[in-house]
Amino acid sequence: MTDSTKTSNPRTEPLAETDPRTNGAAAHRGDEAAEPSQAIRASEHSGMAKIRVEDLNFWYGDTHALKGITMDIQPNRVTALIGPSGCGKSTLLRCMNRMNELIQGTTLEGRITLDGQDIYDRKADPVMVRRRIGMVFQKPNPFPKTIYKNVAWGAKINGFTGDMDALVERSLRQAALWDEVKDRLGAPAYDLSGGQQQRLCIARTLAVEPDVVLMDEPASALDPIATSKVEETITELKNDYTIIIVTHNMQQASRISDETAFLYMGKLVEMNRTDQIFTRPQNDRTEAYVTGRFG
Numbered sequence: 368m369t370d371s372t373k374t375s376n377p378r379t380e381p382l383a384e385t386d387p388r389t390n391g392a393a394a395h396r397g398d399e400a401a402e403p404s405q406a407i408r409a410s411e412h413s414g415m416a417k418i419r420v421e422d423l424n425f426w427y428g429d430t431h432a433l434k435g436i437t438m439d440i441q442p443n444r445v446t447a448l449i450g451p452s453g454c455g456k457s458t459l460l461r462c463m464n465r466m467n468e469l470i471q472g473t474t475l476e477g478r479i480t481l482d483g484q485d486i487y488d489r490k491a492d493p494v495m496v497r498r499r500i501g502m503v504f505q506k507p508n509p510f511p512k513t514i515y516k517n518v519a520w521g522a523k524i525n526g527f528t529g530d531m532d533a534l535v536e537r538s539l540r541q542a543a544l545w546d547e548v549k550d551r552l553g554a555p556a557y558d559l560s561g562g563q564q565q566r567l568c569i570a571r572t573l574a575v576e577p578d579v580v581l582m583d584e585p586a587s588a589l590d591p592i593a594t595s596k597v598e599e600t601i602t603e604l605k606n607d608y609t610i611i612i613v614t615h616n617m618q619q620a621s622r623i624s625d626e627t628a629f630l631y632m633g634k635l636v637e638m639n640r641t642d643q644i645f646t647r648p649q650n651d652r653t654e655a656y657v658t659g660r661f662g
């Protein structure tokens with residue numbers, strides 16, 4: 368993306384700031400052995416996985432929620448995480464932008480990199496990680512503010528000093544909401560329908576110019592028409608972003624994703640192109656799940 372409204376490109380900023388924070392609640396079992404940050408920049412890593420998960424284990428207290436997960440997330444694709452309830456989809460998604468470490472008593476082992484940089488490196492700034500890896504939640508959660516302020520807020524607190532009107536318009540256009548709200552940007556966000564609120568939350572996430580957008584069942588609270596709008600939006604977004612989506616909806620996964628990962632009881636069973644997973648899965652359990660025989 369090139370745009371004159373940008374003052375800096377967060378996508379090429381290293382994850383470690385000059386004032387590193389390492390105060391997350393999650394213990395990182397690899398900390399003792401952590402190497403100093405190598406400050407690798409995104410642009411130096413074209414051609415490799417956008418996100419790489421390496422032998423990831425995660426515990427809530429004694430609950431071993433993720434067991435040895437290794438996967439590559441390709442850039443500018445939609446990757447779907449599927450699997451029965453409790454298999455670890457949301458946990459894995461939240462590990463990808465360090466949201467889980469906000470929960471007390473959790474432990475993480477293994478490595479997750481964004482463009483080759485370890486997001487759990489002791490010098491990586493969790494705020495910067497979440498800026499480059501944004502998240503959209505299951506339930507639309509706009510702030511009790513105007514439509515405009517909802518989109519502008521994140522950029523403002525991140526120090527954006529460019530043309531805010533242009534940034535708000537661009538973000539709303541990318542989220543396919545501009546035409547529906549352009550004449551009422553000063554109206555409360557709560558006046559919007561549920562589907563519009565979810566696209567507003569997508570616009571809010573995009574306004575801080577992330578590299579990757581994580582979506583945790585973004586359409587599960589929406590009716591079929593709003594769902595198809597959100598799905599269209601996601602399909603458009605992959606031109607500019609890498610998208611990872613958790614969904615229980617098999618039709619949705621097959622409609623919008625390029626790659627699908629099937630998880631079962633905290634383990635990655637199979638990951639492949641979506642058409643392969645749905646038509647020629649390698650594993651019997653994957654087949655049973657995608658054909659609706661369990662889950």
Ligand SMILES: Nc1ncnc2c1ncn2[C@@H]1O[C@H](COP(=O)(O)OP(=O)(O)OP(=O)(O)O)[C@@H](O)[C@H]1O
Nearest residue numbers: 427430432450451452453454455456457458459470
């Ligand atoms: N905050 C938490 N504290 C303790 N255990 C948790 C917490 N969140 C999730 N778990 C446990 O971790 C495991 C994985 O849960 P997770 O929510 O990641 O699964 P999921 O596949 O996303 O499920 P669902 O499809 O029902 O949302 C489950 O055993 C769950 O009970």
